Amino acid sequence: MPPASAPLTEKPEWHALLQQKQQLESVLMRDLFQTDPKRADRYLIKGAGLTLDFSRNRLTDETLTALSDLARACNLPQRITDLVTGAKVNRTENRPALHTALRQPAGDSVWVDGKDIIPEIHATQARMEQLDQAIQSGTKTGHTGRAFTDIVSIGIGGSFLGPKLAVEALTPFWQGNLRCHFVANIDGTDIAETLKSLNPETTLFLVQSKSFRTQETLDNSLIAREWFLTNGGNQDAVAHHFMAVTANTDEAVRFGIHPDNIFPMWDWVGGRYSLWSAIGLPIALMVGMDNFRALLAGAHAMDCHFKEAPTEQNLPVVMALLSVWYNNFWSAQSHAVLPYDEYLKHLPEHLQQLDMESNGKKVTQDGAPVDYETGPILWGGVGANGQHAYHQLIHQGTRLVPADFVIPLTSHNPVGHHHATLFANCLSQARAMMAGKTEAEALQELIASGLDQNAAAELAPHKAIPGNKPSNILLMAKITPETLGALVALYEHRTFVQSVIWDVDCFDQWGVELGKQMGNEILPRLIDNEEVGSAGDSATDNLVALFRSANRR
Numbered sequence: 001m002p003p004a005s006a007p008l009t010e011k012p013e014w015h016a017l018l019q020q021k022q023q024l025e026s027v028l029m030r031d032l033f034q035t036d037p038k039r040a041d042r043y044l045i046k047g048a049g050l051t052l053d054f055s056r057n058r059l060t061d062e063t064l065t066a067l068s069d070l071a072r073a074c075n076l077p078q079r080i081t082d083l084v085t086g087a088k089v090n091r092t093e094n095r096p097a098l099h100t101a102l103r104q105p106a107g108d109s110v111w112v113d114g115k116d117i118i119p120e121i122h123a124t125q126a127r128m129e130q131l132d133q134a135i136q137s138g139t140k141t142g143h144t145g146r147a148f149t150d151i152v153s154i155g156i157g158g159s160f161l162g163p164k165l166a167v168e169a170l171t172p173f174w175q176g177n178l179r180c181h182f183v184a185n186i187d188g189t190d191i192a193e194t195l196k197s198l199n200p201e202t203t204l205f206l207v208q209s210k211s212f213r214t215q216e217t218l219d220n221s222l223i224a225r226e227w228f229l230t231n232g233g234n235q236d237a238v239a240h241h242f243m244a245v246t247a248n249t250d251e252a253v254r255f256g257i258h259p260d261n262i263f264p265m266w267d268w269v270g271g272r273y274s275l276w277s278a279i280g281l282p283i284a285l286m287v288g289m290d291n292f293r294a295l296l297a298g299a300h301a302m303d304c305h306f307k308e309a310p311t312e313q314n315l316p317v318v319m320a321l322l323s324v325w326y327n328n329f330w331s332a333q334s335h336a337v338l339p340y341d342e343y344l345k346h347l348p349e350h351l352q353q354l355d356m357e358s359n360g361k362k363v364t365q366d367g368a369p370v371d372y373e374t375g376p377i378l379w380g381g382v383g384a385n386g387q388h389a390y391h392q393l394i395h396q397g398t399r400l401v402p403a404d405f406v407i408p409l410t411s412h413n414p415v416g417h418h419h420a421t422l423f424a425n426c427l428s429q430a431r432a433m434m435a436g437k438t439e440a441e442a443l444q445e446l447i448a449s450g451l452d453q454n455a456a457a458e459l460a461p462h463k464a465i466p467g468n469k470p471s472n473i474l475l476m477a478k479i480t481p482e483t484l485g486a487l488v489a490l491y492e493h494r495t496f497v498q499s500v501i502w503d504v505d506c507f508d509q510w511g512v513e514l515g516k517q518m519g520n521e522i523l524p525r526l527i528d529n530e531e532v533g534s535a536g537d538s539a540t541d542n543l544v545a546l547f548r549s550a551n552r553r
């Protein structure tokens with residue numbers, strides 16, 4: 001028998017799954033439902049306020065057991081313990097990844113380099129609460145004494161996507177009359193358009209950057225400060241209007257942020273896992289600290305479920321194993337996330353960074369090239385709009401696109417029959433993907449509608465839908481801080497479990513760095529007045545020349 005550390009594709013559990021795939025190739029899900037009336041019940045699992053219906057997948061109990069065996073063979077239980085106890089799971093950066101600690105209650109202990117980090121996390125939350133209360137009560141105002149009306153969060157990547165998702169998703173919980181704006185892009189339009197509607201006297205800027213070295217964030221913050229100074233502000237007043245969240249306090253102070261206005265981040269929090277830290281300030285200020293704590297509590301409930309639930313009842317583990325199943329055994333190239341809730345419209349964007357920056361890797365933890373596919377392309381958008389766009393490809397295209405439908409049972413906006421209609425749309429899409437329509441059924445329908453045999457036979461192949469397309473449905477009672485926290489934590493753990501199976505470091509992102517480095521080399525060639533040498537290739541040089549002539553001053 002190969003040792004436990006055998007490469008993934010040499011493990012017997014991998015081969016068992018290859019056999020499963022062969023057995024299931026000609027099996028139709030619609031038949032599985034027909035022969036097993038308990039299928040829907042068996043594949044409905046719950047945790048942390050979320051319900052996962054994974055019955056519409058190409059699997060049987062045997063497959064599920066084989067997937068669980070693979071997880072055990074990859075040491076998943078130990079790897080989960082390592083994650084939550086602060087082992088250095090980010091091996092290439094020699095760091096723990098302790099986003100779970102950010103949502104642990106006071107009184108718990110998690111140790112990093114001999115120091116319990118929980119007290120510092122809660123002290124930071126207390127500072128966030130003070131700021132929230134001071135803004136709400138009017139004791140913290142702009143430099144002229146006027147109450148803040150607008151918050152501008154300047155950050156990108158993980159310092160942007162998570163807070164933006166949560167602020168939008170929790171719109172029904174917004175307090176007071178504060179408005180929140182996000183600026184991320186280095187396209188000047190982003191900051192310019194945002195500033196147009198703002199009054200410098202009543203605007204608070206949050207510079208959000210773990211490293212405080214990210215060009216987009218620093219350049220946008222400089223423009224914001226310049227705008228503030230040229231529109232009635234002054235150097236002393238900057239301290240009233242600019243705050244930062246960063247792990248690099250020295251740089252933030254050098255930039256001009258007052259030390260009292262800096263909230264800490266820690267190198268043991270990955271950017272894309274950071275909305276639970278002070279990077280979540282825009283959320284806390286918009287929905288209040290009680291709701292922010294409820295968000296943390298929802299995520300913590302999912303952490304407990306993740307640590308404690310048996311593999312086949314464990315929501316993130318099952319979802320991750322299903323992703324591996326389709327990615328590695330059925331050649332699915334992508335995965336769709338389809339939130340059937342307007343408030344969750346930014347979920348796919350956040351998950352794109354979470355999943356693709358984490359698992360877009362091509363070497364194992366030991367640096368050996370993988371001989372299997374790793375992270376799929378994650379995409380999606382809000383339902384039912386997608387039904388009138390890309391669902392056609394899911395139903396009748398040549399590619400296999402497993403999908404997650406995410407839908408609350410009740411709506412914050414119960415207008416007319418809208419929510420029932422939305423729910424019906426969601427169920428019908430999942431059912432159509434699963435059951436499809438055979439050519440014989442299409443033919444029968446066409447003849448019944450009055451078409452003659454020949455015309456019906458001609459049309460039937462176009463109307464036949466193959467079905468057998470897998471999907472999950474994730475439900476929650478309503479979108480609340482708790483259920484949102486659980487949902488986002490669920491996907492974080494799903495991402496981690498996939499990385500454990502694929503044996504990749506899901507907490508680094510070296511690929512992003514090369515583009516940043518090259519960008520820094522190209523920029524002077526675009527803006528310096530004197531002649532510049534080659535950027536290294538003629539294609540880049542040609543376009544540098546075009547840009548220079550178009551922007552000659």
Ligand SMILES: O=P(O)(O)OC[C@H]1O[C@](O)(CO)[C@@H](O)[C@@H]1O
Binds near residue numbers: 157210213
């Ligand atoms: O918070 P920072 O340091 O500005 O980084 C922003 C983002 O840039 C990245 O390093 C690369 O995109 C992300 O991982 C991170 O969330």
